[in-house]
Amino acid sequence: MTTLLSARGLSLTYPGSSAPALDGVDLDVAVGESVAVTGASGSGKTTLLHCLAGILSPTAGEVTVATRQGAVALGALDDAGRSRLRREELGFVFQQGLLLDELTALENVAVARMLVGVSRAQAEAEAAQQLAHLGLAGLERRRLGELSGGQAQRVAIARAHVTGARLVFADEPTGALDSATSADVLDVLLASVATGRTLVVVTHDPEVAARCARTVHLRDGRVVADTADVTR
């Protein structure tokens, strides 16, 4: 097992809060795993995802990511370094947020490559290829608002994948979708796991969790169950 992501003793207390949102989480994620993070509302799922991805800095503990340049401790990076690591190494699929309604599908995907210095022409060529791969050929010039929820999530996945990210974080990626469209979006995410990507997905949806190889369950900011403990 090759570890891609490792968290040790992760704790985070938000300013002004008396209770920790995360309380001593240890987690190792191996290359090629699909991990569902579940738990009741307020149990710390999104906070954990954001700490694992370097969006939030924990109050205590450390996250290490195996990048293409070797192992990197997120705590050793400054804000700019963490932003760069996110752009170059990680993919994000959130329920809403990263995509811009006023841009076309193609532009929304291409921007992820342009942010790392790739020319517009090259970025758009790569974006078109990624969109076609995810079944969106012919819709490249549609603005996001002209796509269905499921199509928009495919654009988000294309954006996460176009960078070559090996590690994809998804936060309630099917939260706004009906069950047939949810299953379809999950098919796309899991197909990418079958080709070697690693997926960490925060979800309330038991069907999403059931289709992931592993479930990590949080309560009050702690891991209280991890199916890897049973299967390893």
Ligand SMILES: Nc1ncnc2c1ncn2[C@@H]1O[C@H](COP(=O)(O)OP(=O)(O)OP(=O)(O)O)[C@@H](O)[C@H]1O
């Ligand atoms: N920016 C913030 N400032 C203060 N407290 C916060 C902030 N974000 C989250 N919290 C608190 O931290 C705890 C964990 O929140 P978090 O969003 O991680 O939970 P969650 O499991 O993702 O919840 P949900 O399923 O409702 O999205 C909650 O008690 C929440 O109220």
